[in-house]
Amino acid sequence: xxxxxxxxxxxxxxxxxxxxxxxxxxxxxxxxxxxxxxxxxxxxxxxxxxxxxxxxxxxxxxxxxxxxxxxxxxxxxxxxxxxxxxxxxxxxxxxxxxxxxxxxxxxxxxxxxxxxxxxxxxxxxxxxxxxxxxxxxxxxxxxxxxxxxxxxxxxxxxxxxxxxxxxxxxxxxxxxxxxxxxxxxxxxxxxxxxxxxxxxxxxxxxxxxxxxxxxxxxxxxxxxxxxxxxxxxxxxxxxxxxxxxxxxxxxxxxxxxxxxxxxxxxxxxxxxxxxxxxxxxxxxxxxxxxxxxxxxxxxxxxxxxxxxxxxxxxxxxxxxxxxxxxxxxxxxxxxxxxxxxxxxxxxxxxxxxxxxxxxxxxxxxxxxxxxxxxxxxxxxxxxxxxxxxxxxxxxxxx
Ligand SMILES: *Cc1c(COP(=O)(O)O)cnc(C)c1O
Numbered sequence: 001x002x003x004x005x006x007x008x009x010x011x012x013x014x015x016x017x018x019x020x021x022x023x024x025x026x027x028x029x030x031x032x033x034x035x036x037x038x039x040x041x042x043x044x045x046x047x048x049x050x051x052x053x054x055x056x057x058x059x060x061x062x063x064x065x066x067x068x069x070x071x072x073x074x075x076x077x078x079x080x081x082x083x084x085x086x087x088x089x090x091x092x093x094x095x096x097x098x099x100x101x102x103x104x105x106x107x108x109x110x111x112x113x114x115x116x117x118x119x120x121x122x123x124x125x126x127x128x129x130x131x132x133x134x135x136x137x138x139x140x141x142x143x144x145x146x147x148x149x150x151x152x153x154x155x156x157x158x159x160x161x162x163x164x165x166x167x168x169x170x171x172x173x174x175x176x177x178x179x180x181x182x183x184x185x186x187x188x189x190x191x192x193x194x195x196x197x198x199x200x201x202x203x204x205x206x207x208x209x210x211x212x213x214x215x216x217x218x219x220x221x222x223x224x225x226x227x228x229x230x231x232x233x234x235x236x237x238x239x240x241x242x243x244x245x246x247x248x249x250x251x252x253x254x255x256x257x258x259x260x261x262x263x264x265x266x267x268x269x270x271x272x273x274x275x276x277x278x279x280x281x282x283x284x285x286x287x288x289x290x291x292x293x294x295x296x297x298x299x300x301x302x303x304x305x306x307x308x309x310x311x312x313x314x315x316x317x318x319x320x321x322x323x324x325x326x327x328x329x330x331x332x333x334x335x336x337x338x339x340x341x342x343x344x345x346x347x348x349x350x351x352x353x354x355x356x357x358x359x360x361x362x363x364x365x366x367x368x369x370x371x372x373x374x375x376x377x378x379x380x381x382x383x384x385x386x387x388x389x390x391x392x393x394x395x396x397x398x
Pocket of ligand 1: 096098131183
């Protein structure tokens with residue numbers, strides 16, 4: 001193996017997986033791992049799902065790509081299905097979460113300009129994550145990710161998360177706001193959940209101001225929290241909703257859904273993409289939604305999430321160094337009082353694939369096909385690792 005020809009953007013663990021089956025991965029040496037990462041909240045159906053594999057093989061043999069200069073039957077079917085699940089009117093298909101968010105940002109700007117707002121601006125959140133293209137990086141609330149890429153794009157106003165008064169204060173002196181963009185459950189930022197009352201106030205405020213409420217469900221959507229979309233734990237419906245990660249079960253696909261006025265903003269020529277929404281990736285989306293439904297994986301995600309959180313709480317509550325255990329469904333965070341990136345290597349040594357985000361939060365986003373056996377296995381593998389880590393590693397000096 002040689003990594004020297006790969007650009008130095010990641011610092012990968014020295015493990016390469018050769019294949020997967022269900023919720024387990026096997027490395028090139030044949031060692032088995034329980035997967036609690038799912039390719040970063042992507043592989044909801046786990047690995048080598050037989051129905052998914054067969055459908056994709058058939059589609060591969062029929063048609064992969066034609067371009068958006070022709071109608072794409074599979075894209076139209078996926079658009080209808082995902083819009084009905086989300087109570088949205090239409091969808092644009094992209095190839096990643098960042099591109100889905102780019103589409104949302106462009107909708108908001110054009111919406112503003114069509115209403116005569118100059119310098120149309122968007123309220124974004126602290127600790128938000130929307131991607132790494134220049135526009136989405138500018139919307140993202142991570143100084144670490146932004147550093148060195150200035151000048152960042154203007155047109156974003158940042159406020160603290162879960163702080164409605166901060167939004168009202170911005171509205172008082174800034175007449176150029178046209179939209180709010182937020183995650184209802186922040187993923188990369190460290191698994192932070194928005195209060196239902198806060199979301200309801202944002203919805204009402206957006207209606208009053210004629211702003212668009214744009215909810216980034218790239219990580220929290222497609223069944224991960226036990227609902228199709230995490231905002232469906234409340235009565236709030238967004239105007240614009242970017243999707244990606246879990247939508248294609250590993251095939252790169254993103255989507256930006258819109259409703260009402262936001263769904264009427266684009267006309268031909270305003271936006272586009274060569275690859276987006278082709279027959280092959282659209283079949284991946286269609287098959288994913290169909291299997292999540294037919295196998296009852298939304299209810300399963302909620303149930304397994306309860307089992308895992310209860311297990312973690314039983315083992316870790318009161319352990320010095322464990323600050324919080326939180327999340328919804330199979331989007332779970334264990335926050336420690338110190339940076340804990342080292343947990344990942346300890347997990348790999350024991351046959352567990354996991355992840356750390358925001359420096360000190362162990363993020364668990366396993367495949368939605370977990371059974372009770374996998375949920376219990378995860379708890380019994382992870383808890384000793386955390387306890388050993390806390391016993392050996394001193395907290396960083398404040
Ligand atoms: C991962 C993520 C993105 C970016 O998606 P990419 O496919 O990496 O471009 C955007 N928003 C949220 C909430 C995410 O979790």
